[in-house]
Amino acid sequence: MxxxxxxxxxxxxxxxxxxxxxxxxxxxxxxxxxxxxxxxxxxxxxxxxxxxxxxxxxxxxxxxxxxxxxxxxxxxxxxxxxxxxxxxxxxxxxxxxxxxxxxxxxxxxxxxxxxxxxxxxxxxxxxxxxxxxxxxxxxxxxxxxxxxxxxxWADQSAIKNAESPDDILAGIGRFMVVEGKVLSVRQAGAMTYLNFGRSWTRGFAATISKRSLPAFESAGITLKSLENRRVRVRGWVEGNTGPRIDVRLVGQVELLGANEPTGVRP
The missing domain is CATH 2.40.50.90 (OB fold (Dihydrolipoamide Acetyltransferase, E2P))
Incomplete structure (x- = not known):
């Protein structure tokens, strides 16, 4: 040939x-x-x-x-x-x-x-x-x-940038992979929010219910320790204002190392 x-x-x-x-x-x-x-x-x-x-x-x-x-x-x-x-x-x-x-x-x-x-x-x-x-x-x-x-993964848009919430919200109802820096970790009632945006209502966030916390603790993960760290989150996108991914399993959240290349577009 x-x-x-x-x-x-x-x-x-x-x-x-x-x-x-x-x-x-x-x-x-x-x-x-x-x-x-x-x-x-x-x-x-x-x-x-x-x-x-x-x-x-x-x-x-x-x-x-x-x-x-x-x-x-x-x-x-x-x-x-x-x-x-x-x-x-x-x-x-x-x-x-x-x-x-x-x-x-x-x-x-x-x-x-x-x-x-x-x-x-x-x-x-x-x-x-x-x-x-x-x-x-x-x-x-x-x-x-x-x-x-x-x-x-040849498609640059396969991994969404947490700093572009509109791109994530456009995929509501779909399973997505999102990467970004956790700006704050806040608890409201029985829910913990990993906030990736400065606006709590418009920015992307991962939500973790109180009943899921024991699994993270067993894995040695303290949610507060994720603040100011880069992470990769995967799951089904939902939300009426800012996009949300409900995290129920420890494997849905990955901590990205300082030297690990990310897949998001700048």
Whole structure:
């Protein structure tokens, strides 16, 4: 093939997925996180939506630990259609829609499909998995894609700037990742506010209810210590005036190190 020739789209995607798998394999050579109890096996008969598949026995499986992007469904189809999979999770209790939540593994692979999607930039970590090691592994897979600006992260607007609340508010009802400096930490009633703007009514804020505080304390995080620190927050955007993200899980908040490059536009 000539040096300047281009690969067909499906070949390019396959090559990208192979690279993502090799990156994850290198990072997990000495550990295999997310190896929960097996909750069954099956063959993928159909891709239901960007985060759900149907097995040949009729079970609908929801891929836990991720939020989809515009390319997730296509990537799932490339990875899973007609493949034999193993399901792993702490339990097999279905959600209110009858879907069984699980981490999905192709055959006997040690790397989950979720981790592969994240490393390729075809998904975003949802922070819903409580197991510390598994959550860290998924976050590391996403970080790989962010650093290399792969998939979803190639778009500069994938990470919102907390200093531009109108851009965040425009995505109300969507799952977003926001970065910025916490200007103040205030408590009002049973709610703690991480304020990223000087205007409490117009600026972006992350809200944490009193019932969620024990989880942060167990993780060694004092909310007041986040004041004047740069953090990354992820979650569903809501709010009628200033944009808000309700933080219920510790993994929704990441402290950014002084030398860690941020993904927001200046």
């Amino acid at each position: 000539p040096r300047n020739a281009t690969y067909p789209g499906h070949v390019t995607r396959l090559l990208h997925l192979i690279v993502a798998f090799l990156i994850i394999a290198a990072n997990t050579a000495f550990a295999t996180p997310c190896q929960f109890e097996s909750q069954g096996e099956g063959r993928v008969a159909a891709i239901v939506d960007a985060r759900s598949v149907r097995l040949d026995d009729g079970r609908e499986i929801r891929l836990t630990g991720i939020e989809p992007t515009a390319t997730t469904k296509q990537a799932l189809a490339s990875l899973l259609t007609g493949r034999d999979v193993t399901l792993r999770s702490p339990d097999d209790t279905p959600d209110r829609y009858g879907r069984q939540g699980a981490l999905v593994f192709i055959g006997e692979a040690d790397t989950s499909v979720q981790a592969m999607l994240l490393a390729q930039g075809d998904a975003i970590v949802s922070a819903e998995i409580a197991d510390k090691d598994c959550a860290a592994a998924l976050m590391a897979s996403e970080a790989t894609a962010r650093r290399q600006k792969m998939g979803n």
